[in-house]
Amino acid sequence: MTRSRSEELFAQAQALLPGGVSSPVRAFRAVGGTPVFVERGSGAFIRDVDGRSYIDYVLSWGPLALGHAHPRVVAAVCEAAERGLSFGAPTELENRLAERIRAAMPSIELVRFVTSGTEACMSALRLARAATGRTKVVKFAGGYHGHADAMLAQAGSGVATFGLPDSPGVTPGATADTIVVEYNDLPALKALFAERGDEIACVIVEPCAGNMGLVLPEDGFLHGIQSLCRAHGALFVLDEVMTGFRVAPGGAQGLWGLDPDITCLGKVIGGGLPVGAYGGKRRFLELVAPAGPVYQAGTLAGNPLAMAAGLATIEGLLAPGVFPAMVETAQAIVAALEAAADEAGVPLQAAACGTMFGFFFLSPEALARAGWDEAGRGPDGRGRPPGRRPVRDFATARRLVDTARYARFFHAMLEEGVYLPPSAFESCFVSAAHGPREVEATRRAARRAMARVAG
Numbered sequence: 001m002t003r004s005r006s007e008e009l010f011a012q013a014q015a016l017l018p019g020g021v022s023s024p025v026r027a028f029r030a031v032g033g034t035p036v037f038v039e040r041g042s043g044a045f046i047r048d049v050d051g052r053s054y055i056d057y058v059l060s061w062g063p064l065a066l067g068h069a070h071p072r073v074v075a076a077v078c079e080a081a082e083r084g085l086s087f088g089a090p091t092e093l094e095n096r097l098a099e100r101i102r103a104a105m106p107s108i109e110l111v112r113f114v115t116s117g118t119e120a121c122m123s124a125l126r127l128a129r130a131a132t133g134r135t136k137v138v139k140f141a142g143g144y145h146g147h148a149d150a151m152l153a154q155a156g157s158g159v160a161t162f163g164l165p166d167s168p169g170v171t172p173g174a175t176a177d178t179i180v181v182e183y184n185d186l187p188a189l190k191a192l193f194a195e196r197g198d199e200i201a202c203v204i205v206e207p208c209a210g211n212m213g214l215v216l217p218e219d220g221f222l223h224g225i226q227s228l229c230r231a232h233g234a235l236f237v238l239d240e241v242m243t244g245f246r247v248a249p250g251g252a253q254g255l256w257g258l259d260p261d262i263t264c265l266g267k268v269i270g271g272g273l274p275v276g277a278y279g280g281k282r283r284f285l286e287l288v289a290p291a292g293p294v295y296q297a298g299t300l301a302g303n304p305l306a307m308a309a310g311l312a313t314i315e316g317l318l319a320p321g322v323f324p325a326m327v328e329t330a331q332a333i334v335a336a337l338e339a340a341a342d343e344a345g346v347p348l349q350a351a352a353c354g355t356m357f358g359f360f361f362l363s364p365e366a367l368a369r370a371g372w373d374e375a376g377r378g379p380d381g382r383g384r385p386p387g388r389r390p391v392r393d394f395a396t397a398r399r400l401v402d403t404a405r406y407a408r409f410f411h412a413m414l415e416e417g418v419y420l421p422p423s424a425f426e427s428c429f430v431s432a433a434h435g436p437r438e439v440e441a442t443r444r445a446a447r448r449a450m451a452r453v454a455g
């Protein structure tokens with residue numbers, strides 16, 4: 001059998017890059033097979049080096065809200081490039097993007113640009129510790145806040161546990177001040193604050209958890225975190241790197257009326273170029289150097305090309321009618337996946353939140369073991385209100401999700417010309433370029449792929 005061009009390139013890449021990739025999920029380890037090497041992208045589509053086209057629901061993991069190579073974004077980047085790639089000196093573009101962000105998220109009074117979401121979260125934690133003079137930070141299991149040492153801890157179980165490092169090279173010392181609680185477990189957080197509230201600098205949370213698949217916050221969870229933080233003098237840090245300009249134009253804080261002390265941003269605000277940002281209340285951000293003593297810097301921070309791409313993307317997204325149409329597209333795709341699963345008799349938990357969506361294949365055996373019956377009644381014997389889906393945190397995601405079925409579905413969809421994330425625990429995204437035609441093609445693909453993975 002002749003090798004595909006992707007197979008050839010991946011073989012080369014494995015001799016050059018660890019695992020053949022620049023970031024782990026791209027290697028397809030969770031679904032098997034050879035990663036698709038991309039040749040180009042346009043609108044809702046990517047084309048691989050073997051000439052096959054796919055409807056893309058990864059969109060560079062979220063940033064490409066207007067789709068691939070949107071003419072206005074490309075023009076803005078080219079224009080900026082002609083004037084110089086980087087200066088390490090202030091430019092007007094930073095003011096303009098900062099103004100856009102502030103207008104969309106009123107909790108943000110001052111904003112600092114960095115070059116990745118990882119850096120945004122890492123710096124936000126430093127700031128929270130400096131502002132409170134406390135050491136502990138609380139995160140939720142399955143929440144991803146970039147790969148800074150302190151955040152590479154998940155632990156598990158419903159009770160709060162001290163974080164143990166998830167990766168070799170991260171010392172126990174680096175995560176000793178990280179406390180991990182299950183997502184959606186407000187009682188556990190309350191108990192933790194009651195016991196050691198005066199040591200906690202901040203709670204950092206993904207408003208919808210998007211890095212363990214898509215898990216929505218249950219009623220009262222996010223407001224509960226905010227109230228507990230306020231009551232105990234801890235900072236409420238909302239990680240909107242994924243949800244900002246995704247779940248609503250004003251992010252999750254706009255959608256659900258939250259008032260975080262610090263917000264982390266990334267992905268869409270860079271429109272596909274490397275950008276992150278953290279912002280929030282003036283009294284905290286004024287602690288950041290040179291306004292204050294908390295050191296944080298970046299050679300390429302506020303890079304003009306990245307600022308231009310972010311501005312053009314946000315402007316396109318906020319044009320009349322664009323965002324609502326994207327939300328409808330995401331809902332239509334979830335409906336199509338649910339219908340296809342029902343038809344094939346495959347248990348599926350799917351959800352959309354704004355312009356992102358996600359779905360879990362549930363293992364019938366694991367559901368039964370966990371006390372769910374076939375009518376969808378939970379272990380407590382009650383029905384399944386929308387807020388109480390079987391997967392509600394990292395523990396249930398790991399216990400109930402059929403990752404083998406996802407892998408088969410992923411490859412079946414790939415063959416049908418649809419590119420999904422190569423892992424059962426990632427979120428999917430739509431762009432303004434995904435319209436009724438792409439929805440219809442996805443619906444047909446999903447019906448055929450579901451039939452293939454049933455049984």
Ligand SMILES: *Cc1c(COP(=O)(O)O)cnc(C)c1O
Pocket residue numbers: 115116117118119121144145146147206210211239240241242266267276
């Ligand atoms: C992607 C992501 C990050 C990390 O951003 P990078 O730019 O990949 O460093 C942090 N937090 C959340 C919620 C993310 O989705």
